[in-house]
Amino acid sequence: MERNWDLAKVSDGKLYESNDLVKVGCNGCKDCSACCHGMGNSIVLDPFDLYRLTLGLGKTPEELLDSALELNTVDGLVLPNLKMQEENEACFFLNEEGWCSVHSYRPGICRIFPLGRIYQKDQFRYFIQIHECKAAHKTKIKIKNWIDTNDIEKNDAFILDWHYFLKNYQEQIKAGILKGAEWKQVNLRILQCFYLTPYDRDTTFYLQYEKRRKLWL
Numbered sequence: 001m002e003r004n005w006d007l008a009k010v011s012d013g014k015l016y017e018s019n020d021l022v023k024v025g026c027n028g029c030k031d032c033s034a035c036c037h038g039m040g041n042s043i044v045l046d047p048f049d050l051y052r053l054t055l056g057l058g059k060t061p062e063e064l065l066d067s068a069l070e071l072n073t074v075d076g077l078v079l080p081n082l083k084m085q086e087e088n089e090a091c092f093f094l095n096e097e098g099w100c101s102v103h104s105y106r107p108g109i110c111r112i113f114p115l116g117r118i119y120q121k122d123q124f125r126y127f128i129q130i131h132e133c134k135a136a137h138k139t140k141i142k143i144k145n146w147i148d149t150n151d152i153e154k155n156d157a158f159i160l161d162w163h164y165f166l167k168n169y170q171e172q173i174k175a176g177i178l179k180g181a182e183w184k185q186v187n188l189r190i191l192q193c194f195y196l197t198p199y200d201r202d203t204t205f206y207l208q209y210e211k212r213r214k215l216w217l
């Protein structure tokens, strides 16, 4: 998502890689679920999130879109995000005890919080969003452990590829090159190809993603 902010104001001014130690450990989020409330449509999902959620919950993408997810436009592209419930602005997956009911399958944005990613010159780095998590006595942890995702190199490669895949279309939309029926067609194709076509449990996500991406080359 394209944002206009000053990194110096929202972070400690440093950029980190996945092997770096960062002070974000929040001791199991004791009695806190602040970042599972009031997030609007900012928790945008990528194809790996759909893979994890659909297979983890045994639900189809359509079933999730009828309940926990919704579609919104992100810089001109229609993408799914976690839906906040109207009555209390809580994520659909937050249970009554204040715990994430999909912890093992939670989306990538939830996994990295309160870290953010910044993309520069065909790579990305992490930064700490210093105003986001108010937990006291934070502990140091390696980013790759905090993210709690297997095959971190493959995951990094996917994150990067997905970012620039979307950015290419978002820039065309911004420039007015991609519009009208063609814009609609690209949106439908992205949704169908990466989100609505079910993923197979017996093949790794990365192989399935690679196969789908080749359809766009």
Ligand code: SF4
Pocket: 026, 028, 029, 030, 032, 033, 034, 035, 036, 113, 114, 132, 133, 134, 135
């Ligand atoms: S705001 Fe921090 S402590 Fe609270 S739930 Fe989120 S990560 Fe945990």
Ligand code: SF4
Pocket: 035, 036, 037, 043, 082, 091, 092, 093, 094, 095, 099, 100, 101, 102, 103, 106, 107, 110
């Ligand atoms: S998926 Fe889990 S961690 Fe993410 S916002 Fe919802 S309840 Fe919180």
